[in-house]
Amino acid sequence: MTETAPVRPYVGLRPYQRDESALFHGRDREAREIATLWQAAGLTVLYGASGVGKTSLLQAGVLPRLDPGRVDLLPVARVHPRPRPPESSGNPYVAALLSCWAPERDPRTTAGLTVTEFLRARPERTDEYGDPMPILAAVDQAEEMFQGGPAGERDRTELLDQLTTAVQEHTGLHLLLSLREEYLFLVLPYERPFGQGSRARFHLRPFTPEAAREAVARPLGHTGRTITPAAAELLVDDLRTAVIVDEAGHESKVMLDTVEPVQLQVVCAALWESLPPGVTEITERHARAYADVEEFLYDFCKRMxxxxxxxxxxxxxxxxxxxxxxxxxxxxxxxxxxxxxxxxxxxxxxxxxxxxxxxxxxxxxxxxxxxxxLAHDRLIRPISRSDSPEAYLRAARAALATRKWEQARRLAGEAVRASDLGESWVRAEAAEILAEVAVENGEYETARRYCEEAVELYAERQRFDGVARMLRADGLLWLRQGDHVKAIERITAALSWAPNDMAAHLALAEALVRAGTPKAAAQVVTGVLDRLPPDLLKQAREMLRQTA
Incomplete structure (x- = not known):
């Protein structure tokens, strides 16, 4: 960032705040319309998909357009209940609402008050003509008022009843509820009592291309940087372009009609941070060089x-x-x-x-x-993009550790598909994982085939520890099936590849015990007793006790 551009014009994933209204663009029409509806209707419902920018619009778009000389504006509230001491009483949802409406007050002074009592205790504000001002109250993420765990259902119902009573007694109270569109159906039974016959809905949709270009360019007005129309259009078109790839690998591009605000913010914020310090005008060349939309969205998905x-x-x-x-x-x-x-x-x-x-x-x-x-077609490609084979193998081993056998099998397969032809080590480690999964599923012949495959691949790469590990696993598999001779043969072969494999020594001793030669087993254990790590020492002593 340059000395002439100290302001970050894009906020990324977080919502815009009220004091950032100068940076908030692309929603002028929506902000004006919602401000008008809120002042005119008893209830206004603002709804839209997750990430479409409802909170930003309310805070940085609608609130700055309200004249404090004409409306009595309460702070935007949320009713998510805060943790309270066990001895406390009262409705936690009501308490959360009132503490938002009176942030300067000690919460204890509003504890136990109903919504009506709180509003009645507020001094009435009048305009320049002496008429009472309408009271504007907004609840953001209002779905929290209607849905949640069964433990809070009674308290939520009481809050809704209190709001119904409040709008009946305070005819100047105008509610605005902002919520995700999938929860709109929960509000429907309350629209008439909340609105008292006057209600409106506003469906907030993603940016049009024109609004998206405005949201890209106009925030730069306070930074000392500018962006050319061609560069802004390139960014927006990239965000509108979805690449569809089927299983056969065939690609097709689709130009969408809208741009998701959250994706625009992610990409623009990343571009801003990527630009060299001396750039004062962002050109099409800069957009092509530094605004890799695919990489930005992939990184966004990866971080989330x-x-x-x-x-x-x-x-x-x-x-x-x-x-x-x-x-x-x-x-x-x-x-x-x-x-x-x-x-x-x-x-x-x-x-x-x-x-x-x-x-x-x-x-x-x-x-x-x-x-x-998925939130948008534009996320299909980042989500479909394969991670590194190492990442899949780590995930597969983690699934093994938690006994998620099917998950481990699928992840091992993904590791192989994500690897290059010459990365035989990936196929070896995947085969080792698949062998363990097959054993746990009782598929012994399948497990044996994976053991043999892993042995060959590890030997090819001169990974002698891997060869020994898989020969030992194969020997234990034979032992599980009761073939002691074959088990001893395979485990002995493992020790020829890795003489210091202590686990293989103990596996050989176990096979000798099962074959009816406990003295030979005791000799094997005694020969390595002073070299055993702590995690194997207990097992070795127990084996010696059994062979005594």
Whole structure:
């Protein structure tokens, strides 16, 4: 960033704040219309998809357009209940609402008040003609008022009843509820009582190309930098272009009619940070050189998936694999799946909802069932893009550690598909994982084939530790099937490749015991006892006790 451009004109993933209205562009018509509806109607419902910019529009677009000399504006509220001490009483949803409306007050002074009592206690404000000002109250993420866990249902119902009473007693109270469009059906029963006969809805949609170009160019007016119309158009067209790749590898491009605001912010913020310090005019050449939309969106998806993986103690590869195989069809288009009682296509519902919060997925309700799909066609390609073979192998090993056998099998297969022809080490490690999965599934012949494949591949790369490990695994497999002679043969072969493989020594001793030669087993254990690591020492002493 240059000395002449100290302001970051794009906010990235977070919403615009009220004091950033000078940077907020592309929504003039929507902001004016919503401000007018809010002042005229008893209830205004602002709804739209996740990531379409509802909070930004409300904070940086609508609020600055309201004349403080004509309206009594309450701070924008959320009703997400805050943690409270066990001994506290009262409705947590009401308490959250009132604490937002009176942020300067000690919450204890509003504890126990109803919405009507709170409004009645406020001094009445009048305009220049002495007439009472309308009270404008907005609730952002208002879906929290209508849905949640069963434990809070009673409190939520009480809050809705209190709001109904408040609008009846305070005829000048005008409500605005901002929520995701998939929850609109929850508001319908309350539109008439909240609006008192005067209600309006506003569906916020993604940017048109013209509005998107404005959202790219106009925030730069306070930075000392400019962008040429050609560069702005190039960025917007890139964001509108979705590449569809089917299973046969055939590509087709589709030019979409709209641009997702959250994606525009991600790309523009990344471009801003990528520009060399001396740039004062962003040209088409700069846009082509530094605005790699595909890479920016891929990085965005990767970061969001990593956040969710950390939150739920999972591997990013596992989530990425689930996204690609669940939400992208074999024709390279978006797929829609429904949310089950506990899982969405084998993934916990909480993970799907976390991905929705991060604008990777979007949801909608159909006949009482929640359905998910990728948030936009533009995310198909980043989600479909294969990670490195190493990432898939790490995810597969993590799945093995948690006994998710089918997940480990699929991830190992993905590692092979993501590898180059010469990366035989990937096929070797994948075969090792697949062998373990087959053993756990009781597929011994399949496991043996994978062991043999891994032995050959490890030997080809002179990975002698891998050769020994797979020969030992094969020997234990023979031992499990009762063929002691074959087991001893394979494990002895493993030791010829890696004489210091202590696990192989103990495996040989176990095979000798099962073959009825405990003295020979004891000699093997005694010979390596002083070289055993702590994790194998207990097993060795137990074996000596058995052979005594």
């Amino acid at each position: 998936v990593a956040e969710v993986a950390e939150e739920f103690d999972m591997s990013p590869g596992e989530i990425k694999f689930w996204l690609r195989n669940t939400f992208v069809t074999e024709h390279g288009t978006r797929n829609m799946v429904y949310e089950g009682l506990q899982q969405t296509r084998s993934m916990p519902n909480a993970v799907a909802r976390a991905l929705e919060d991060r604008h990777i997925l979007r949801a909608e309700h159909r006949r009482g069932i929640r359905w998910y799909e």
